[in-house]
Structure formats: structure tokens, C-alpha cells
Amino acid sequence: MRRPSVLIIAAAVVAALQIGFLAWTISTRASVLRDGREVVLKVEPIDPRDLLRGDYVTLGYEMSRLRAALFQPPPAADADSSPRSVWVALRKGDDNLFHPVKAAFDRSALTGLAADDVVVRGETSNWPGVGGDVFVQYGLERFYLPEGAGKQIEQDMRQRSFFVVAAVAADGAAQIKAFRDGETTLFEEPYY
Amino acid sequence: MAYLDKLGADVARWQGKGLLSAEQASILVAEARDNHRSGIGIGSVLAILAGLLLAAAILIFIAANWEAIPRLWRVAALFALLAASYLGGALLKLNGQDGFAESAWLVGAATFGGAIALIGQMYHMSGDETQAILVWCLGAAVAAAALRSPALTIAAVVLAMLWGVWPAYSIFRFDAPLGYLPLAAALWAIAMWTRSISARYLILLSLIPYAILLYLQHDNIVLLIALTLVSAGLFAAVILAGDMVEQLIGLGGGLASVALIGVFSGLVALQAVFADTGHFLWLSIVALAASIAALAYGGRLGRGVRWLAYAAFAVEIALIYLQTVGSMLGTAGFFLVAALGLGLLAFFIIRIERRMAVSAQGGS
Numbered sequence: 001m002r003r004p005s006v007l008i009i010a011a012a013v014v015a016a017l018q019i020g021f022l023a024w025t026i027s028t029r030a031s032v033l034r035d036g037r038e039v040v041l042k043v044e045p046i047d048p049r050d051l052l053r054g055d056y057v058t059l060g061y062e063m064s065r066l067r068a069a070l071f072q073p074p075p076a077a078d079a080d081s082s083p084r085s086v087w088v089a090l091r092k093g094d095d096n097l098f099h100p101v102k103a104a105f106d107r108s109a110l111t112g113l114a115a116d117d118v119v120v121r122g123e124t125s126n127w128p129g130v131g132g133d134v135f136v137q138y139g140l141e142r143f144y145l146p147e148g149a150g151k152q153i154e155q156d157m158r159q160r161s162f163f164v165v166a167a168v169a170a171d172g173a174a175q176i177k178a179f180r181d182g183e184t185t186l187f188e189e190p191y192y
Numbered sequence: 193m194a195y196l197d198k199l200g201a202d203v204a205r206w207q208g209k210g211l212l213s214a215e216q217a218s219i220l221v222a223e224a225r226d227n228h229r230s231g232i233g234i235g236s237v238l239a240i241l242a243g244l245l246l247a248a249a250i251l252i253f254i255a256a257n258w259e260a261i262p263r264l265w266r267v268a269a270l271f272a273l274l275a276a277s278y279l280g281g282a283l284l285k286l287n288g289q290d291g292f293a294e295s296a297w298l299v300g301a302a303t304f305g306g307a308i309a310l311i312g313q314m315y316h317m318s319g320d321e322t323q324a325i326l327v328w329c330l331g332a333a334v335a336a337a338a339l340r341s342p343a344l345t346i347a348a349v350v351l352a353m354l355w356g357v358w359p360a361y362s363i364f365r366f367d368a369p370l371g372y373l374p375l376a377a378a379l380w381a382i383a384m385w386t387r388s389i390s391a392r393y394l395i396l397l398s399l400i401p402y403a404i405l406l407y408l409q410h411d412n413i414v415l416l417i418a419l420t421l422v423s424a425g426l427f428a429a430v431i432l433a434g435d436m437v438e439q440l441i442g443l444g445g446g447l448a449s450v451a452l453i454g455v456f457s458g459l460v461a462l463q464a465v466f467a468d469t470g471h472f473l474w475l476s477i478v479a480l481a482a483s484i485a486a487l488a489y490g491g492r493l494g495r496g497v498r499w500l501a502y503a504a505f506a507v508e509i510a511l512i513y514l515q516t517v518g519s520m521l522g523t524a525g526f527f528l529v530a531a532l533g534l535g536l537l538a539f540f541i542i543r544i545e546r547r548m549a550v551s552a553q554g555g556s
Binding site for chain 2: 004007008010011012013014015017018019021022023025026029055056082123137139140141142143144175176189190192
């Protein structure tokens, strides 16, 4: 048998590691919210039948489905479809919303960007889709709602435009900062 | 622990009669205590179930009281629960409450998984679920190694298997993740360290569907042949050099059964692949011969091996029947053949089992 203190220390180290990991994920998100650049994205239903899943709404964006023509260089038709990182340049339009203008599987291939463009990192989920479209997820696809609020919001989302304010860090990681019903901010996320 | 109590009493008696010196007596008892892990008794199982229920209750409470508890408080509660279960388990272990200690550590591992999900939910992080399960598995594995906990080792193996099948379940991607092999090897090493035999059995068994999944993904028949041959080799090794294999792998009598499951999984998969070709017949003959050989050479290894061999024989006969004469006879004919076949099988099983019983008596 081991000495008592060794087991206690081992248990403390295990607890510290697991708590540390969880705290790290929370603080990483907080730093994205604090330091990231703000982009406003229009929510577009990806699967109109089923926006509300349990206690969250599924959110899709214009950048969730990228045309192959946006890619630099264009994706090979016979490419391996396993998930991989993709970098997408967003540019602010006249409507004050951000739209995808360029995409690449290698960040250094994204050239000719304007100073105000924001580069966000995503993960391909299912591609090539219809017509060579590439489906991308950014970690912005779920918004968990308070109990009971889901049904009303789902109904409203079918009738008018909703928006997500996201923060994008320098490394391309994105987090949801606020959820808007038109001009009204429904939920604003605190850092912690 | 009953065995250790009895051994302690016996050793004390032997020492009293002068058969053992005091030093020898203490060495014997210490050796037995180190090597004898009493399997998980019913008390420990109940303790573990109680712990898991407690963890579920706490996590559901935190999840359900979404608005009532401020977010940071919820996080603090999760962290406190993690620290309390790991440290509390260590204290229980030091007080000799092994069952409750394992139970507390399982609560810790379950809380870690629950916390990953709840924090993801609280902060709207829609990350990759498969990756979350891997993190959960690694957390359990590190805890198992640090605390030398057999129960956590099994939990880590189950989570590794869950990680392997999750893409198939959630997004219908039937890929065999290559990372599973190094993960399984690492968990095997942990299972050696924590002396968890069940975890090692689980790992070995999981490799069988893994090989089949790998075949489905790459469509390479060599994988099925390799599964069959490696399993057969393992079975042969147990028969020819049982002691050496036992020293290397240390799994006891069940290893031959696992190997046999591998052999017949591989053979049946091969038969399924070649169902409508000329290869089917000789594969069937090989499989029948294999079941008889397993019985003849491995029957003495135990009931598990014998029943697996009987089952394989019956399945093979059924497969051959369905593939060949099945279409020529009607339903009544099928039942007649099935009745005759089962009767014959029962006759042989009874004879073999009786002979095994007699030879076991003669041997002792």
C-alpha cells in the first residue's frame, strides 16, 4: 500500500487537472469575447423543419454553406471529405452585416484581404455537398435558451430576421456574444 | 476479503505450529494482499451504482436549475463536486473502504463528463461531441492511472469505445478512428498498472468489432484474414504455452474464449463477404473444422471455450444450411432438419461434457 499522503496528493492532482481543463475552456471563451473583433451575422435556417432541439436553437449562417468558387484554391472534386479546418474571410457589407468573401483550407492562401476583413476558422462537416458547396461549422451553431422560451423564439425566427453578434479572436476562434431579434438584443453574454 | 481473512488465520496457525517463521508469515500475508484483488463483490457494485445515481442526481439538478442558480455558482458547484469526489474517494480508500472509494472516483469521472457538457451548454460552445468524449475518456484514464483505480480504468475503456462509435451514431460516419489503437494500447498499460482484468478483456473484445469496422471502411479482405489468423494464433498460444501467455498478458482462463470469439467473428465475416461465391464452401469447412479443433484441443480450458465451440458449430451448420439446401426445402422441412440437427448437437454436447467431468475427477 502507498503512503496516505501520496494518494491524497494524486487525488488532488487529478481534481486540479480536470478543474483546470474546464476553467481553461471557460477562460479561453472569455478572452475571445473580450479581445475578439465583433461581427454581426444574419441567422439563416439550415434545417427549417427543426430549429428547436431540446433546449437550444440551431443556428445557420450564410457562411455555413460556402460555394466552391469562394475557395482559394478551389477544392479538388475528388478530395477526401473528412473534416478539416477551413479559414473564411468575412467582409462588412452595406447592410452592416458580415458576409463570406473568400475561403481557404490553408490560412496563408487567403490573400488580397482588406484591413477590416475578419478571418474566422471553421471545420468542414459534410462536403462536397450539392453543387460542390462546402458545409462548415464554427462552434456558433447552438444557442441554449432558458426553459420554455424556445417555442416562441422558434416561431419568431420563422417570421423575421434574427442576428448573432460573434466575437472572432486573432486565431480565428469565434464565440457568440449576443443574440438579436431584429434590433432588439434578446441575450447578451457576460464573459463568465 | 474473505480469502485474506482465512489465509491470515491459516498462516497464524502454521506459524504457531512452527511451520513458518514470523518473517515468512508476514511475507506470505503481504504477498497475498498485494496480489489478491478480490473481484468486485455485490457490496462494491451497489456502492458504485449508488455513486453513479448520486452523480446523475446532482448533474440533473444543476442542469434543471438553469436560471435559478447564477452561472458562476453552477461552475463553482461542479468544481467543488469534482474536488470532493476525488479527495473523498482517496480518504475512503485510506480507511479501507475500497468499494465506496471506487464509487466516489466514478462520481468524479461522471462529474467531469457532465461538467464538459454543462459548461458547453452554459457558454453556448457547440463543439465537437466526439472530441468532448475523447477529453472525457482521457480525464478518466489519467484519474485511473493516478489513483490506481480498476473501476476508473473500466470507465475509461468504455468511454474510449464510445468515442470510437460516436461518429457512426451521431453523423453516420462508419469510420474506424486510427487513434483508437494507440488509445487502446495506453489504456492496456493503465489496466496492467491498476490490475484491472475486466478492462483488459473489454479492450481485447473491442478490437474484434474494430477490425470489422476497419474492413468495412477500407474494403480490404486482408483485415478480416488478419483478425482470424491473429485470434487463432492467440488461441494456439494459450494451448501450447499457456503459462508463458499468462505471464505476458495475465488474463487467466478467459483469454482463450476471447481468442475464439475473434476467430469465429473473422470467419463468419469472411463467409458473409464470400456468401455467393465458391469460397463459401471451403470457408464453412474451415469454420466447422475450427470449432471441432477448438473443442478437441481447447475443451479442457474451460466451459467458456466449449460452449463457444458448440455455438460456433451450430451457427456454421445453420449458415451452410441457409446458403445451400435452405431454398430447396419448405418450412416444414426446415423445422425437421433443425430438430434433427439440434438433437444431434445436444447428444454430442452431453457426451463431451460428461467425459470432461469424468476426466476432471480423474485428474484431481
